[in-house]
Structure formats: structure tokens, C-alpha cells
Amino acid sequence: MAYSKRIHEEAEAELLRRRSQAQREADARLEALFARCPEARDVRSRMAQTASGAAKAVLKGGNVRAQLLALKEENLALQARFAALLAENGMVREDIEPHFTCTICEDTGYVDGRICTCHKALLKRLAYESLNRVSPLTLSSFESFSLDIFSDEPARELGYKRSYRAQMEKILAYMRHYAETFSAQSGSLLLKGGTGLGKTHLSLAVAAKAIEKGFGVVYGTANQFASSLERERFQQTDEDAGDAFTLLCTADLLVIDDLGMEPKSSYTATMFHNIVDTRLMRRLPTIVSTNLTEEEIGERYAQRFLSRLLGYFDPLEFVGSDYRLRSRTRRRERDAR
Numbered sequence: 185m186a187y188s189k190r191i192h193e194e195a196e197a198e199l200l201r202r203r204s205q206a207q208r209e210a211d212a213r214l215e216a217l218f219a220r221c222p223e224a225r226d227v228r229s230r231m232a233q234t235a236s237g238a239a240k241a242v243l244k245g246g247n248v249r250a251q252l253l254a255l256k257e258e259n260l261a262l263q264a265r266f267a268a269l270l271a272e273n274g275m276v277r278e279d280i281e282p283h284f285t286c287t288i289c290e291d292t293g294y295v296d297g298r299i300c301t302c303h304k305a306l307l308k309r310l311a312y313e314s315l316n317r318v319s320p321l322t323l324s325s326f327e328s329f330s331l332d333i334f335s336d337e338p339a340r341e342l343g344y345k346r347s348y349r350a351q352m353e354k355i356l357a358y359m360r361h362y363a364e365t366f367s368a369q370s371g372s373l374l375l376k377g378g379t380g381l382g383k384t385h386l387s388l389a390v391a392a393k394a395i396e397k398g399f400g401v402v403y404g405t406a407n408q409f410a411s412s413l414e415r416e417r418f419q420q421t422d423e424d425a426g427d428a429f430t431l432l433c434t435a436d437l438l439v440i441d442d443l444g445m446e447p448k449s450s451y452t453a454t455m456f457h458n459i460v461d462t463r464l465m466r467r468l469p470t471i472v473s474t475n476l477t478e479e480e481i482g483e484r485y486a487q488r489f490l491s492r493l494l495g496y497f498d499p500l501e502f503v504g505s506d507y508r509l510r511s512r513t514r515r516r517e518r519d520a521r
């Protein structure tokens with residue numbers, strides 16, 4: 185996956201910060217030992233002298249072999265003394281060595297010239313954070329979802345088959361189960377229904393569970409994604425170029441909230457279509473919520489986009505007692521435009 189220059193720079197800076205912090209803390213532990221045990225400092229500096237002595241012996245010539253042997257013995261003796269002093273102070277060798285976040289690459293980010301897994305994970309996290317900064321993840325929970333606002337009247341939208349509350353209970357149970365069993369193989373969901381019926385609340389609750397399980401989640405409104413995509417379109421040379429589109433296509437879970445509320449544009453319509461297609465091909469779960477009807481989706485985007493949603497997404501019908509009133513108002517508003 186390609187990341188922008190800025191994300192790479194942020195990752196390098198973070199690795200450097202980890203490295204220097206580990207080194208600083210190790211130095212501090214060593215200094216604390218020296219303060220308690222001045223002999224340790226002395227032994228340590230003599231160890232350094234034997235190392236430079238070896239180099240000098242080689243440069244000076246003479247009986248190099250004998251000199252090196254003597255220095256080696258002295259160094260071994262010093263090492264043994266130092267180990268004894270550490271033990272006397274209740275410390276081990278590891279205590280004065282840097283404790284790196286990643287023991288594989290020692291926080292350099294590379295192993296044998298190849299990028300380390302910790303570095304890859306860091307790039308991914310930074311890219312998510314950068315995108316979620318645009319669409320802050322204020323997470324909701326299933327526990328805080330209230331069924332009280334839904335009436336016990338039979339729901340007209342469902343042909344009076346079930347009450348509003350019974351339908352919402354069903355949706356709540358479905359989404360809770362979806363979240364609890366969430367995996368990279370989970371299906372995609374299409375949340376339909378008017379505003380204020382809990383589509384955002386419940387999709388955020390799913391996002392929170394997925395994050396808790398360690399999945400990379402991108403959440404945002406269609407409007408926020410549309411602006412990010414438009415920005416990338418016109419700033420191809422920008423350092424962030426490509427991050428949003430790539431992340432939307434590759435996140436473990438993508439939540440597009442309020443599809444249809446973004447400004448109408450054939451460019452973003454095509455991009456949303458591409459994103460959903462790419463994710464379906466990769467079998468990555470997506471949650472789309474919208475208060476558009478199927479007809480409206482077909483009109484606004486492509487018919488092919490609508491058939492993707494209808495064919496591959498599990499539809500969940502959010503209903504409320506005032507939903508009809510709301511949708512009538514909405515229709516009137518639209519007609520007035």
C-alpha cells in the first residue's frame with residue numbers, strides 16, 4: 185500500500201522518538217547505578233579504554249598479538265567485575281540496555297534493508313489517524329441505544345406486520361451480533377431509514393467493537409469523504425494525495441454515513457461506486473447508511489451502484505413513528521428545490 189510522503193515522515197519521526205527515548209531511559213538507569221556505585225563508572229570507563237587500547241596496539245605494531253591478548257584478558261576481567269557490581273545493586277545486563285518498542289528492528293524500522301512489520305503497522309495507524317482526524321470517531325455503544333423513542337404501534341412502512349419498537353429491537357439484536365462476531369469476512373450492511381432513528385449511533389457502535397478487536401476502521405459521513413476525495417482530485421501533487429481513496433478501499437471496515445447528503449457530483453458518485461466495487465472484490469465489509477430510497481439512489485448514482493447495494497449488502501430498515509412525516513417533509517423540501 186502506498187502512503188504519502190507526510191505519513192512516511194511522521195512514521196520516521198515516531199521511530200526516532202522511540203529510539204531516543206529507549207536510549208535516554210537506558211542512560212538514566214546507568215547514571216542511577218553510577219550514583220549508587222562509583223566503582224561501576226570506573227570499571228565502565230576502563231572497559232572503554234581497553235577497547236581503544238586494542239586499536240592503538242594494532243596501529244603501533246610490535247608484538248601486537250601479545251598486547252591484544254593482554255587487553256582481551258583485562259577486558260574480560262572488567263566485564264566480570266561489572267556484572268558482579270550490577271548483581272550487587274540488584275540489576276541485570278538488560279537493565280542498562282535500551283528497551284526498544286520493537287526488539288526485531290530496535291526501532292530503526294528496518295531489518296536487513298527491508299521495512300519492519302512494526303514500521304508497516306505504524307504507517308497504517310498514522311494513515312488511519314490522519315483520515316479519522318477529518319471525521320472524528322466519537323464512539324457510541326449498544327448499551328446507550330434507547331428503544332424508548334419507538335412506539336408500539338404497528339409500522340405502516342412494514343405493512344403493519346410488526347411494531348416500530350419490535351423492528352428496532354430486531355435491528356439492534358442483528359447489529360449487536362454483527363459487531364460481536366465481526367471479522368474480515370463479515371458481510372456488508374445497508375442501513376436505510378430517516379434521520380434520527382439511530383443509524384449513526386448503531387454503526388458507530390459496530391465501529392467501536394471492530395476497533396476494540398484490533399481492526400482498522402474508517403468512519404465518516406459521505407460529505408466528509410466527498411471533500412477528501414475532491415481535495416485529492418485537485419491536488420494531485422499534494423503530499424496527502426491518494427491516502428483517502430486508498431484507505432477507503434482497503435480499510436478492514438469502512439462506514440459511510442449519510443450517503444446522499446454530500447453535494448451532488450458525478451465525480452464523487454463514481455468514486456463511491458469504485459470504492460464499493462473494489463471492496464466487494466476484496467470481500468471487505470462496508471456499512472452504508474442512507475435516508476435515500478432505492479429509486480433515489482438509482483437516480484443519483486448509477487443503476488449499477490444500486491444493484492451492488494441491493495445484491496451484496498444486507499438491508500436493515502430503520503423505522504420510527506414519525507418517519508413518514510419526516511419523509512413527507514423531505515419530499516416537499518426536495519420538490520421545492
Ligand SMILES: [Zn+2]
Pocket residue numbers: 286287288289290291292293294300301302303
Ligand atoms: Zn520493528
